[in-house]
Amino acid sequence: MTQSIALPAHASYQAALQRQNSLTKPAGSLGVLETVACRFAAWQGQTIPAALTPAITVFAGDHGVTAEGVSAYPSIVTGEMVKNFAAGGAAICVLARAIAARLEVVDVGVLGQLPDLPIVHAKVAAGTANLAVEAAMSTTEVEAALEVGRTAARRAIEQGANLLIAGDMGIGNTTPSAALICRLANLEVDLIVGRGTGIDDAGLANKRRVVAQALQRLQGQQLSGTQVLAELGGLEIAAMAGFYLEGAAQGVPSLVDGFIASAAALAARAIDPAVAAWLLASHRSEETGHRLALEALGLEPLVELGMRLGEGSGAATCVPLLQLAIKLHAEMATFAQAGVTEKD
């Protein structure tokens, strides 16, 4: 049995809020930066949270649904990008270096063999089946992929991470993500399915048909979170869900990236609703439906930058903001310390 997820420390949140209100600024004037600092206080169980030590894990997997022509790129790009991650040339590599985050890449389901790369080799299957016509995975495969994610989170935490970021790489994965969001948040296909890597209007219509067909297969069926992942998910998406669940169980929050990460977060919540209190949204992706997915998660994005890349890139970009929030909280003088007169 996996460890249960505790609530963040409410008393530390309250103490941090009290500190915020004693700092030399009009109460509330640092906006979301104040709330963020208080949330880290609650997650870490201390009034003044420690500086962030972020870790990024990118999970890679392929998707049988690409046979339906749902992506602007071919599946081979997934493995090619994994090589690019290993060589340090992808966007997430640059961002990880810039924020001094540990970066790990995990093959949980890439189609081809990836020998000799300095990545974690944890392939559960060589891609998923076509979710338009059958279950993408077996529940046994989902359990294995969840465990790959859990193990990666444990590794990151053991090595000192106090903030987790899950990234995705998997050509076609906006399709399973859209299907998961529709099913788990009970949302209309047309509101959620978007252009992913950049399909045209005909491609979008086809992608909507594919997602609608997949959802249709399951209509009227009562399914657990694991079963929904098996039917509609992906290996890297299941691993990301496991990563969030383990982080929460270990008392370490996760910063959620874009559309795919939000689908994984919804899947994690379907498995254990307590995970939600350990999630922080980063950016709002350009991908259609991300706004509604975040709303379904009860998360408010920090920024909107027009990004739609995945890999954990939106989350990594937000880390400096979080660092600033904590630094302000830790280092600003109080009214008493600075001899500044408080509000009447």
Ligand SMILES: Cc1cc2ncn([C@H]3O[C@H](COP(=O)(O)O)[C@@H](O)[C@H]3O)c2cc1C
């Ligand atoms: C070169 C390249 C690098 C990427 N890095 C992330 N993605 C992102 O785009 C893909 C999802 O979009 P769709 O569902 O339309 O295929 C995923 O691989 C996701 O990680 C990339 C896509 C490409 C082409």
Ligand SMILES: O=C(O)c1cccnc1
């Ligand atoms: O929001 C995302 O994560 C996203 C959007 C499009 C393509 N890849 C990722």
